[in-house]
Amino acid sequence: MVDWKRSRKQVPITVLGVDRRVCPPDGRRSVLPGRVGTTTLDQVTTDTPRRQPTLDEVAERAGVSRSAASRVINNAPHVSRAKREAVLRAVDDLGYVPNATARALATRQAGSVVLAISGDDPAMFADPFFAEVVVGVNAVLEETDLELMLSLATSTRGQARLEQLLRTHQAGGVMLMSLHGDDPLAALAHQASVPVVFGGRPLNIEARYYVDADNRGGARLATEHLIASGRRKIATITGRIDEGAGIARLQGFQEALAVAGLDNSLVEPGDFSEDGGSTAMGRLLDRAPELDAVFIASDQMAIGALRTLARAGRTVPGDVAVIGFNDIPAARHTTPPLTTVNQPIEALGREMARMLLSLMSGDRPSPLILPTRLIHRESA
Amino acid sequence: MVDWKRSRKQVPITVLGVDRRVCPPDGRRSVLPGRVGTTTLDQVTTDTPRRQPTLDEVAERAGVSRSAASRVINNAPHVSRAKREAVLRAVDDLGYVPNATARALATRQAGSVVLAISGDDPAMFADPFFAEVVVGVNAVLEETDLELMLSLATSTRGQARLEQLLRTHQAGGVMLMSLHGDDPLAALAHQASVPVVFGGRPLNIEARYYVDADNRGGARLATEHLIASGRRKIATITGRIDEGAGIARLQGFQEALAVAGLDNSLVEPGDFSEDGGSTAMGRLLDRAPELDAVFIASDQMAIGALRTLARAGRTVPGDVAVIGFNDIPAARHTTPPLTTVNQPIEALGREMARMLLSLMSGDRPSPLILPTRLIHRESA
DNA sequence: ATGAAAGCGCTAACAA
DNA sequence: TTGTTAGCGCTTTCAT
Numbered sequence: 001m002v003d004w005k006r007s008r009k010q011v012p013i014t015v016l017g018v019d020r021r022v023c024p025p026d027g028r029r030s031v032l033p034g035r036v037g038t039t040t041l042d043q044v045t046t047d048t049p050r051r052q053p054t055l056d057e058v059a060e061r062a063g064v065s066r067s068a069a070s071r072v073i074n075n076a077p078h079v080s081r082a083k084r085e086a087v088l089r090a091v092d093d094l095g096y097v098p099n100a101t102a103r104a105l106a107t108r109q110a111g112s113v114v115l116a117i118s119g120d121d122p123a124m125f126a127d128p129f130f131a132e133v134v135v136g137v138n139a140v141l142e143e144t145d146l147e148l149m150l151s152l153a154t155s156t157r158g159q160a161r162l163e164q165l166l167r168t169h170q171a172g173g174v175m176l177m178s179l180h181g182d183d184p185l186a187a188l189a190h191q192a193s194v195p196v197v198f199g200g201r202p203l204n205i206e207a208r209y210y211v212d213a214d215n216r217g218g219a220r221l222a223t224e225h226l227i228a229s230g231r232r233k234i235a236t237i238t239g240r241i242d243e244g245a246g247i248a249r250l251q252g253f254q255e256a257l258a259v260a261g262l263d264n265s266l267v268e269p270g271d272f273s274e275d276g277g278s279t280a281m282g283r284l285l286d287r288a289p290e291l292d293a294v295f296i297a298s299d300q301m302a303i304g305a306l307r308t309l310a311r312a313g314r315t316v317p318g319d320v321a322v323i324g325f326n327d328i329p330a331a332r333h334t335t336p337p338l339t340t341v342n343q344p345i346e347a348l349g350r351e352m353a354r355m356l357l358s359l360m361s362g363d364r365p366s367p368l369i370l371p372t373r374l375i376h377r378e379s380a
Numbered sequence: 381m382v383d384w385k386r387s388r389k390q391v392p393i394t395v396l397g398v399d400r401r402v403c404p405p406d407g408r409r410s411v412l413p414g415r416v417g418t419t420t421l422d423q424v425t426t427d428t429p430r431r432q433p434t435l436d437e438v439a440e441r442a443g444v445s446r447s448a449a450s451r452v453i454n455n456a457p458h459v460s461r462a463k464r465e466a467v468l469r470a471v472d473d474l475g476y477v478p479n480a481t482a483r484a485l486a487t488r489q490a491g492s493v494v495l496a497i498s499g500d501d502p503a504m505f506a507d508p509f510f511a512e513v514v515v516g517v518n519a520v521l522e523e524t525d526l527e528l529m530l531s532l533a534t535s536t537r538g539q540a541r542l543e544q545l546l547r548t549h550q551a552g553g554v555m556l557m558s559l560h561g562d563d564p565l566a567a568l569a570h571q572a573s574v575p576v577v578f579g580g581r582p583l584n585i586e587a588r589y590y591v592d593a594d595n596r597g598g599a600r601l602a603t604e605h606l607i608a609s610g611r612r613k614i615a616t617i618t619g620r621i622d623e624g625a626g627i628a629r630l631q632g633f634q635e636a637l638a639v640a641g642l643d644n645s646l647v648e649p650g651d652f653s654e655d656g657g658s659t660a661m662g663r664l665l666d667r668a669p670e671l672d673a674v675f676i677a678s679d680q681m682a683i684g685a686l687r688t689l690a691r692a693g694r695t696v697p698g699d700v701a702v703i704g705f706n707d708i709p710a711a712r713h714t715t716p717p718l719t720t721v722n723q724p725i726e727a728l729g730r731e732m733a734r735m736l737l738s739l740m741s742g743d744r745p746s747p748l749i750l751p752t753r754l755i756h757r758e759s760a
Numbered sequence: 761a762t763g764a765a766a767g768c769g770c771t772a773a774c775a776a
Numbered sequence: 777t778t779g780t781t782a783g784c785g786c787t788t789t790c791a792t
Contacts, residue, residue, distance in 0.1 A: 052573070070788085073786095098785085101786090103785080107787065122519060123515055150528050448778065450771065
């Protein structure tokens with residue numbers, strides 16, 4: 001049995017195509033068809049190093065003109081039954097697949113759309129939120145012929161690339177997510193000559209097409225729940241207030257309290273991060289030791305806050321009730337499990353994609369606000 | 381007039397910014413900050429009706445031939461300083477950006493690579509694991525001119541699309557993740573005429589290029605830790621054993637026990653899911669009530685197992701020590717916090733991308749196994 | 761219904 | 777160092 005850990009250091013590469021660092025589980029040497037030089041995957045894996053056939057070849061084989069073949073491929077009218085079948089047969093024989101690039105060039109229609117995530121930190125995408133959005137987007141794109149490109153416009157370089165992507169018409173549309181404050185991407189979107197759909201209502205520009213979650217409604221819901229369960233000294237830890245979601249959640253919180261005639265000024269700024277939540281909770285405890293509930297604009301922050309609360313000797317929900325936002329998986333596993341606001345993330349992705357499609361087909365869809373709902377668990 | 385919109389059919393928009401499709405969870409209407417539409421994205425972009433300039437236009441403006449211009453754009457040699465500057469100026473004036481599609485067609489080089497995730501359930505991608513991989517991939521792609529396409533080949537339809545994507549040469553290479561058992565994608569990869577890099581060593585095919593985490597080593601590490609801390613009756617809950625990772629983790633577990641001369645037959649099959657872990661733990665408790673430790677092939681399963689253990693009145697780590705695998709975020713928040721094996725997921729993504737790049741440039745890189753490490757927390 | 765011909769915007773031989 | 781000339785593979789008038 002080979003010791004994997006030893007083989008990890010850099011080793012001179014491939015001798016006759018057989019690699020030193022390959023360690024098959026059975027300990028024997030892989031017997032790969034090795035050779036020196038420029039073997040391509042193609043040669044290795046297929047006996048027939050065949051090029052992809054072109055439309056002309058199909059046409060020739062079928063004994064028709066190229067345009068006839070083209071018509072068949074795109075099942076356009078004006079082709080006799082006989083010819084159509086001949087072409088189809090040729091396609092089958094040759095294994096023809098149209099070259100997407102050539103088609104894109106000729107039609108001036110890119111075969112793809114891009115989902116762009118803005119932000120200052122590339123690692124931001126690691127938030128499961130985006131993964132779920134992607135699943136939604138994919139679900140609707142799957143029904144079309146559009147491919148999905150992902151653009152993490154989190155660095156200057158990334159933004160430049162996104163701009164390039166759009167300007168070069170490599171993509172036929174964009175879904176732009178999580179702009180905050182003075183995001184340069186907003187301007188970029190303006191200049192773009194392709195349809196743009198925003199995920200989350202952008203702040204500084206008047207967006208025409210966006211889909212957003214009802215952040216304000218969700219926050220109000222949460223706060224109302226706190227009020228209904230008898231809490232009276234209710235605080236909040238906000239998200240970044242240069243983001244639409246952050247603002248909306250704060251507004252919802254304040255509205256609910258205002259309506260109930262309670263004090264809504266116990267507001268501590270946070271940044272959506274766990275540590276941010278922890279320290280914000282600390283500040284809150286200093287400012288108002290007697291608080292009995294706190295609405296926190298993200299589960300991550302709530303987790304941090306829970307930690308601070310525990311350290312301060314407060315029980316949850318006994319001494320203070322807490323509600324988070326987002327319903328991340330970890331929220332089920334905190335102590336106590338976190339009551340939180342769920343937003344239909346996958347649906348968000350789906351609707352963005354649908355809206356973009358609609359836009360690309362020449363319609364002018366209306367903005368969309370998706371409902372949020374309260375998930376009762378034990379922390380409030 | 382923007383070029384992407386064809387039918388400009390007028391649709392009444394948001395009245396006072398309040399959309400009809402807003403549906404707050406409480407059934408009441410969200411009162412959004414409304415205003416009558418003024419500046420719209422559409423109008424803004426309409427101010428700039430310019431078509432993207434072509435290379436010919438640049439050449440003409442600069443008073444040089446198209447090939448000279450082309451040379452400048454691709455900063456190729458054989459261009460006089462004077463001409464070069466003239467072209468550059470023209471580019472600047474006109475705001476020229478080369479058309480990526482045309483270039484791809486001419487060079488027969490797709491400007492993108494694809495990250496494909498295989499699996500039976502589209503929602504699988506929601507696992508934060510993939511998001512982290514994406515971050516890694518993105519990091520290295522960002523340094524190149526390659527765009528990233530995402531392909532969730534989780535349905536028949538999805539797989540067909542991926543195949544299409546590859547055969548049409550829309551993408552210049554693939555990173556293929558999480559094949560299991562008899563995944564049809566493996567065959568597909570063989571036929572593909574583009575370079576393929578696997579994420580995780582595939583099972584049924586002899587892959588030449590892959591990067592994997594040291595699952596076996598990690599499992600051994602975990603098990604050895606259990607042994608070292610005095611546990612003697614050690615069980616495991618496996619992952620799917622039709623996946624490379626599932627198998628490797630089981631092997632590592634058994635190796636460690638064999639080396640220590642302990643019984644390594646206390647094996648319960650799992651499926652990587654929380655519920656699966658929960659029921660598997662139940663079966664384990666039935667089979668061997670006296671067990672004092674369990675190595676679990678995923679944190680999700682470990683969380684389920686923790687639940688079962690708690691219900692059965694066993695304390696962790698008092699009665700039984702448990703170690704998970706993957707180091708998911710939630711592992712920090714279980715009770716008690718979960719000791720687990722961390723794998724460098726982002727690095728996995730980075731290395732896959734690097735390997736693909738290397739492959740695409742004609743090299744023949746060696747497979748790569750990335751180290752895993754034990755994260756000590758309180759459950760073991 | 762059918763095919764010839766003219767592009768789409770760029771690159772790459774090949775001459776000059 | 778230059779410009780000219782063919783393509784890349786497909787779509788799309790426009791005659792026939």
